[in-house]
Amino acid sequence: MAEENQDHLIQSEDPQHPANLICTLCAKFYTLGWVTGTGGGTSIRHHDHIYIAPSGVQKELMKPEDMFVMEYESRNYLRRPSVHKPSACTPLFLAAFDKGAGCCIHTHSQWAVLITLLVERDFGKEACFEIEEIEQIKGIPKGRGKQGNLGYYDRLRIPIIENTAHEEDLTESLTKAMESYPDTYAVLVRRHGIYVWGDNVHKAKTQCESLDYIFQLAVRMKELGLPWTKQ
Ligand SMILES: CSC[C@@H](O)[C@@H](O)C(=O)COP(=O)(O)O
Numbered sequence: 753m754a755e756e757n758q759d760h761l762i763q764s765e766d767p768q769h770p771a772n773l774i775c776t777l778c779a780k781f782y783t784l785g786w787v788t789g790t791g792g793g794t795s796i797r798h799h800d801h802i803y804i805a806p807s808g809v810q811k812e813l814m815k816p817e818d819m820f821v822m823e824y825e826s827r828n829y830l831r832r833p834s835v836h837k838p839s840a841c842t843p844l845f846l847a848a849f850d851k852g853a854g855c856c857i858h859t860h861s862q863w864a865v866l867i868t869l870l871v872e873r874d875f876g877k878e879a880c881f882e883i884e885e886i887e888q889i890k891g892i893p894k895g896r897g898k899q900g901n902l903g904y905y906d907r908l909r910i911p912i913i914e915n916t917a918h919e920e921d922l923t924e925s926l927t928k929a930m931e932s933y934p935d936t937y938a939v940l941v942r943r944h945g946i947y948v949w950g951d952n953v954h955k956a957k958t959q960c961e962s963l964d965y966i967f968q969l970a971v972r973m974k975e976l977g978l979p980w981t982k983q
């Protein structure tokens with residue numbers, strides 16, 4: 753089967769079609785500083801199809817025809833544009849889909865990176881960003897299989913993993929963090945950025961926005977000497 757010729761998988765007039773949506777979302781994320789300089793990206797699961805962007809391209813300028821399509825069960829590419837390689841983030845996106853996600857967003861947001869620099873590295877212990885009593889925490893779900901979102905008095909915890917020289921080498925520690933923090937919908941990567949996933953595109957996007965807001969606020973709080981938690 754000629755993988756390049758599966759154009760029907762990415763051609764649709766529907767703006768909500770994953771191939772169109774990845775392009776429009778990344779163009780918006782670029783304006784937030786989340787996917788500049790080819791860094792970051794987004795992947796969407798649509799039934800048994802995973803839509804993946806190319807590696808090393810300007811993520812805000814992508815077209816639907818640039819998209820790779822993988823069959824989730826077999827992990828075979830159904831569509832593979834010959835001029836590109838698939839995103840180096842693909843195994844990390846797949847780790848999120850394995851946890852039931854419908855969409856995974858990777859950003860290089862400077863707020864996320866700053867948070868990873870502000871949380872001490874404690875050798876032998878898993879690092880974690882924690883904050884409470886901030887209204888926007890209510891934009892984050894309680895956890896996988898749990899109903900509803902965190903409350904104002906709940907503590908938000910986002911694990912932090914160490915960066916590696918190559919994106920794909922993050923997969924093992926990302927998977928481990930997902931297991932240590934079964935309720936989390938995000939993992940920070942020190943000096944790199946964040947992976948955020950959600951049950952669907954809408955949830956992944958709004959959760960990513962809520963977290964970025966909280967990170968920006970937390971950086972400012974630190975500058976002002978204000979604590980993130982009561983103790
Ligand atoms: C600025 S290069 C960034 C990459 O190494 C990587 O961290 C990244 O987020 C994007 O990888 P890509 O393979 O282009 O999808």
Ligand SMILES: [Zn+2]
Nearest residue numbers: 791792858945
């Ligand atoms: Zn990255």
